Amino acid sequence: MLSPRKMPKISDIIRAIEQFAPPALQESYDNAGLLVGDQKQEVTGVLICLDSTEDVVAEAIEKNCNLIVAHHPIIFGGLKRLTGSNYIQRTVIKAIKNDIAIYAAHTNLDNVKAGVNKVFAEKLGLENLKILSPKSRNLLKLTTFIPEEQEEEVTEAMHQAGAGQIGEYKNCSFRILGDGYFQPSENANPTIGEAGGEIEKVKEVRVEVIFDAHRKGVVIAALKNAHPYEEVAYYLHALENTNQETGSGMVGTLPKPMPMIDFLKKMKTDFRLGVIKHTALLDRPVKKVAVCGGSGSFLLRSAIGAGADLYITADFKYHEFFDAENRITIADIGHYESEVHTKEIFVEILSKNFLNIAVHVSQVNTNPVSYI
Known part of the structure; x- marks a missing residue:
């Protein structure tokens, strides 16, 4: 956390958000990050929103906020010109003219376990939460060899950098004692032995730890900084394992089963929904519920496979509703309604890390859809 007397820069805000939702977790089609503005600029105030629009920029001007933090990127595809011919161009032009930066955390905020879908699920009262479709091939295993006397110090440094977190367990590692052999060259500066000396035999601990691939740089840096050797021996393996800490959607259970229609009515009231489009209600109470904020039709098979009675998301096309096939109810x-709570995540991140900046939640309703 910054000193209360020091005004944070936009880069400080970005760093705090991206520690929570690393950019490496965004999907390949996404465009999260700083879209407009100078990250070296000091922050006068932050306006939190779901969508950046002209009205939101106007609100930022009124509230003396020079940074807008949004969930949806206002620039998704490439901008070939800035002539004000559509709302995207007009929003960007207005932000630039008024020296307002725009930052977005999108699918990276969707894919982190504590992100969009967890908040969504908790608002529904779900318990025993798990990621609905965990990602694979984004875990690394690091193996290194540490002198026995420095084993705890070096391993702890890697743990502090984020290695060894497996689900609800932290500081996980595998260790085995053995003999390490090496012979320093004449140009070496060895911790043990002498330059140009004889072959050395040292009691070393082989340590293995697992970590998210996006943490590779900081974990290796921590290893090298804490390790006593001039040349640190280590190697990395990419793992096929699914990563229970990252992925799409969320699934959980209700404390007590409820009739499906009662649950939908309660959700409509609690979320102030104008309408719920749904498939046929199953002839059984709802106990297990799957969710995905935003467009989630791609996770229907995962929801069915997880044994969910109800799948709550958005943007289902007409023919996709048929895919429920009376095995699950789609709601x-x-x-907008499934992701508007995203603003609360940004507020919590900034409130915890910065005591001296004004953080405002946008009062502009950016939902482009209305109901009669």
Whole structure:
């Protein structure tokens, strides 16, 4: 946390958000990050929103906020010109003219376990939460060899950098004692032995730890900084394992089963929904519920495979509703409605890390869909 007397820069805000939702977790089609502005600029105030629009920029001007933090990127595809011919161009032009930066955390905030879908699920009262579709091939295993006397110090440094977190367990590692052999060259500066000396035999501990691939740089840096050797021996393996800490959607259970219609009515009231589009209600109480904020039709098979009675998301197309096939009830509550709670995540991150900046939640309703 910055000193209360020091005004944070936009880069400080970005760093705090990206520690929570690393950019490496965004999907390949996404465009999260700083979209407009200078990250070296000091922050006068932050406006939190779901969508950046002209009205939101106007609100930022009124509230003396020079940084807008949004969930949806206002620039998704490439901008070939800035002539004000559509709302995207007009929003960007207005932000630039008024020296307002725009930052977005999108699918990286969706894919982190504590992100969009966890908040969504908790608002529904779900318990025993798990990622609905965990990602694979984004874990690394690091193996290194540490002198026995420095084993705890070096391993702890890697743990502090984020290695060894497996689900609800932290500081996980595998260790085995053995003999390490090496012979320093004449140009070496060895911790043990002498330059140009004889072959050395040292009691070393082989340590193995697992970590998210996006942490590779900081974990290796921590290893090298804490390790006593001039040349640190280590190697990395990419793992096929699914990563229970990252992925799409969330699934959980209700404390007590409820009739499906009662649950939908309660959700409509609690979320202030104008309408819920749904498939046929199953002839059984709802106990297990799957969710995905935003467009989630791609996770229907995962929801069925997880044994969910109900799948709550948005943007289902007409023919996709048929895919429920009476195995699950689909409830489409609307894109905006399923993600509007995202603003609370940004507020919590900034409130915890910065005591001396004004953080405002946008009062502009950016939902482009209305109901009669």
